[in-house]
Amino acid sequence: MLKIVRVGVVGVVLPVGFLGAGWGGAALSVGAGWVVVPTVLVTVVVGVVALRGILTMFVGGVREGSDVEGLVWVSGFLMFLAVVFGGVLGVPGWVAMSGSQLTRCEVVSVDDGAVVDGGDGVYTVYRHVVACPGGYPTTYEVDERYVDTVELLVDPERETSPEYLRGDAFSAALGAWVALPAAGLLLLISLGRAIYWFRTSGPSSREPAPRS
Missing domain, CATH: 1.20.120 (Four Helix Bundle (Hemerythrin (Met), subunit A))
Known part of the structure; x- marks a missing residue:
């Protein structure tokens, strides 16, 4: 035993x-x-x-x-x-x-991008103006350029931004x-x-x- x-x-x-x-x-x-x-x-x-x-x-x-x-x-x-x-x-x-939710948002506009040195390399960040269910978020910044729609992870409590949730x-x-x-x-x-x-x-x- x-x-x-x-x-x-x-x-x-x-x-x-x-x-x-x-x-x-x-x-x-x-x-x-x-x-x-x-x-x-x-x-x-x-x-x-x-x-x-x-x-x-x-x-x-x-x-x-x-x-x-x-x-x-x-x-x-x-x-x-x-x-x-x-x-x-x-x-x-x-x-x-x-507690995050996956939300599909409509891309209203995208700027020309800004070059950023993130320490691990230089890349371009694009600021998207988006229309999401519930009105949040209104903008989304990412190193990719989206058109028409984009799927975002969203915190319903709005304490953590979609950019941080992506990380x-x-x-x-x-x-x-x-x-x-x-x-x-x-x-x-x-x-x-x-x-x-x-x-x-x-x-x-x-x-x-x-x-x-």
């Missing part, structure tokens, strides 16, 4: 706990900045314990080989990708977009494309390691303790 518990803890509970701490804390910190510090501490602690479990399966006196150590390094790298791209980019973007959508997409595959691979490795240990470990498979 204890072996089954170890499989569940190492294979599922700790990895999911790590992801939950990192992503859940990131979601809470959007509205309460003070949550960042305890979130980081809890996430690091759970992550270290999870890696320790993958390495040893919490069985004292078992000497692990290089293959398992390699799994730990790979798991640590996947944890880093999942928490950074998910917690720093993906989750804040998802939270910002959670949030990009962050959410980037976070999802990196963090979700990393999280899936992490769970696959941890559960695979736990099941393999369960099937191969036993009283006869353990090495005798060194004689004094």
